[in-house]
Amino acid sequence: MATVLYITAHPHDHQTSYSMAVGKEFIEAYREANPSDEVIALDLYNSDVPQIDADVFSGWGKLRSGSSFDQLSASEQAKVQRLNDIVEQYIAADKYVYVSPMWNFSFPPVLKAYIDAICIAGKTFKYTENGPVGLLTDKKAIHIQASGGVYSEGPAAGFESGHSFLKKIMMFHGVPSFEGIFVEGMAAMPDKAPAIKEAAIAKAKEAAKRF
Numbered sequence: 001m002a003t004v005l006y007i008t009a010h011p012h013d014h015q016t017s018y019s020m021a022v023g024k025e026f027i028e029a030y031r032e033a034n035p036s037d038e039v040i041a042l043d044l045y046n047s048d049v050p051q052i053d054a055d056v057f058s059g060w061g062k063l064r065s066g067s068s069f070d071q072l073s074a075s076e077q078a079k080v081q082r083l084n085d086i087v088e089q090y091i092a093a094d095k096y097v098y099v100s101p102m103w104n105f106s107f108p109p110v111l112k113a114y115i116d117a118i119c120i121a122g123k124t125f126k127y128t129e130n131g132p133v134g135l136l137t138d139k140k141a142i143h144i145q146a147s148g149g150v151y152s153e154g155p156a157a158g159f160e161s162g163h164s165f166l167k168k169i170m171m172f173h174g175v176p177s178f179e180g181i182f183v184e185g186m187a188a189m190p191d192k193a194p195a196i197k198e199a200a201i202a203k204a205k206e207a208a209k210r211f
Contacts, residue, residue, distance in 0.1 A: 002037045002094040004030065009044045009100040009111035018183045018197055019146035023099035025201045026144060026181070029208035030097075040093070044110040049086065050079040052116050086117045091124060095140050095211065096175075098166060102147035102184075107162040115169055124173045134174020141170050142179045142211060144204065148187025152180070181207060 006027050010017045014024040031039060050056065059076030063069070069077065090096075100107040118124055125132045143166050151160035163180050170178040183200040186193040 002034070003092065004037055004039045004095045004097060005042055005090065005093040006039055006097045007042045007044065007099065007111075007114070009098070009108045009114070011045050011108075017101065017146065018186060018200075019099050019101050019144055021197065022146070022181065022183050022200045022204050023097070023144045026142075026204035026208045027097060029205040030211060033209045040089075042089075044108075044114055048082055049110060049113045049117060050082050051113050053079070055079050056083065083117050083120075086114070087120045087123045090118045091136065093139070096142070097211075098141065098143040100143070100145055100162065102145055102151065102160070102162050105151070105159045105161050106165065107145075115166075119169070119172070132172065134172055136173040136175050139173075139175045140177035140211065141175050142181065142207060143167075144181045144183070146183040146186075148185070150185045150188065152182040152184060179207060179211075 004027075006023070008020060008023060010020050012020060014020040027039060031037070055073070055075045056079050059072045059080040062072055062076070063080070069080075072080065098111075100111055106112075121127060124136055125134050127133075143163055145163050147160075149156055151157060152163070163182070167178055167180075181200060181204050183197060185196055189196070
């Protein structure tokens with residue numbers, strides 16, 4: 001049995017959001033194909049994802065200097081513990097499904113905060129004399145991204161920095177399999193929006209069967 005983290009970064013649900021609609025179809029198809037697997041839904045907009053701030057740096061610094069967890073302030077304890085819980089949940093999973101819109105060529109800030117929370121030395125990567133090495137070499141991931149224009153290819157491809165950034169993070173963590181499903185062009189071609197959505201859903205369902 002595998003554990004799947006279904007990580008969504010959108011304030012809207014599947015009825016309003018293209019990415020969430022395609023994500024919903026993907027995860028339902030995955031559950032149907034893998035009924036014994038555990039799927040954990042992680043809605044980042046309704047989760048406590050601490051930013052890396054002064055409390056976090058202070059707490060980490062105290063722990064590295066030999067202080068016990070009890071010697072941290074209440075704020076430091078809460079944030080450091082929550083960040084540890086996030087990365088432990090992440091490394092315990094076998095597969096990751098990311099769902100996000102493209103906002104200003106990237107993704108919502110809450111997803112960046114989550115990525116910062118899981119980029120922890122000794123957990124998802126390690127430093128070596130030859131540079132960092134990823135530790136998640138037995139995982140796989142997929143990213144579903146929606147955008148009003150077309151950015152996965154063509155003249156605007158150079159502006160895309162959401163999926164491409166997440167790809168770099170997966171490489172950094174050593175994840176060997178990372179795929180993208182793009183739902184794009186709905187604003188640029190509103191008359192084709194329903195067809196674009198349906199084509200993306202069909203692709204997502206097929207991807208779910210082999211994920």
